[in-house]
Amino acid sequence: MSATEPEHFERVVLPHLDAAYNLARWLAGNDHDAEDIAQEACVRAFRFIGGHRGGDARAWLLAIVRNTAFSWLKKNRPRAVVSIDDDEIAELEDPAVAAGALHGADRNALRAALEALPLEFREAIVLRELEGLSYKEIAEIAEVPVGTVMSRLARARRQLQNHFARKGDSP
Numbered sequence: 670m671s672a673t674e675p676e677h678f679e680r681v682v683l684p685h686l687d688a689a690y691n692l693a694r695w696l697a698g699n700d701h702d703a704e705d706i707a708q709e710a711c712v713r714a715f716r717f718i719g720g721h722r723g724g725d726a727r728a729w730l731l732a733i734v735r736n737t738a739f740s741w742l743k744k745n746r747p748r749a750v751v752s753i754d755d756d757e758i759a760e761l762e763d764p765a766v767a768a769g770a771l772h773g774a775d776r777n778a779l780r781a782a783l784e785a786l787p788l789e790f791r792e793a794i795v796l797r798e799l800e801g802l803s804y805k806e807i808a809e810i811a812e813v814p815v816g817t818v819m820s821r822l823a824r825a826r827r828q829l830q831n832h833f834a835r836k837g838d839s840p
Contacts, residue, residue: 678718681726682711688727688800689734695795696738698784702745710737725806732810735792742788782832790825797822 682689689710694703710733721729783791789811796802796810797818804822808815 674718677721678715681718681721682714682730685727685730686711689730691799692731692734692792692795693738695783695791695799696735696742696788702741706738706741707734709741710734713737727800728802728806728810731796731800731802732812735810778833778836782829785832786825786828790821790828793818793821794825794829 686707690703690707693706693710694700697703697706710730714730714733717733783794786794792811793807796807797804802810804815804818807818811818
C-alpha cells in the first residue's frame with residue numbers, strides 16, 4: 670500500500686459514510702446488520718482504494734455497499750433476496766406525482782411501507798428518493814440498465830401508493 674492510499678481513502682470514502690450506512694440499513698432492515706455490512710464495505714473499499722481512479726466517489730462506495738449487502742443477505746438470509754423479473758415492463762408514471770407519496774407520508778407509515786417492498790424496489794427508492802442519485806448512477810450501482818431502474822422505481826412507487834391507499838394514509 671502506498672503512503673497516499675490512506676489519504677485517498679479518507680477523501681473518497683469518509684465523506685460518504687452516512688450514505689453507506691443508510692443504504693446498508695435499508696437493505697438489511699436493522700441497525701445491527703447494517704453496521705456489519707457498512708463496516709465490511711469500508712474494509713473492501715480500503716482494500717481496493719487503489720482501483721478508484723476518480724469519478725463519483727459516492728456511487729463507487731454505494732456500489733460496494735450494495736454488493737456487500739447482497740452477499741451478506743444471500744449468506745445470512747437467503748429468503749430475503751428475491752429476484753424480480755425485470756422483463757415485466759411497468760407502466761412508467763410521472764415520478765414527481767409518485768414521489769409525493771414519499772414526502773407527504775407519516776414517517777412511521779413510510780418506514781413500514783418501505784420495509785415491505787421487495788429488496789430491489791426498496792434499493793431503487795432509497796437510492797433515488799433518500800440519497801438523490803440519478804437513474805444513471807443507480808443503474809451503475811445496481812449493475813442494471815437504466816430502463817430497469819425506471820421500471821423498479823415505477824413499480825416501487827406504485828406499491829407505495831397502493832400501500833397508503835389501503836391504509837387510508839394517502840397524503
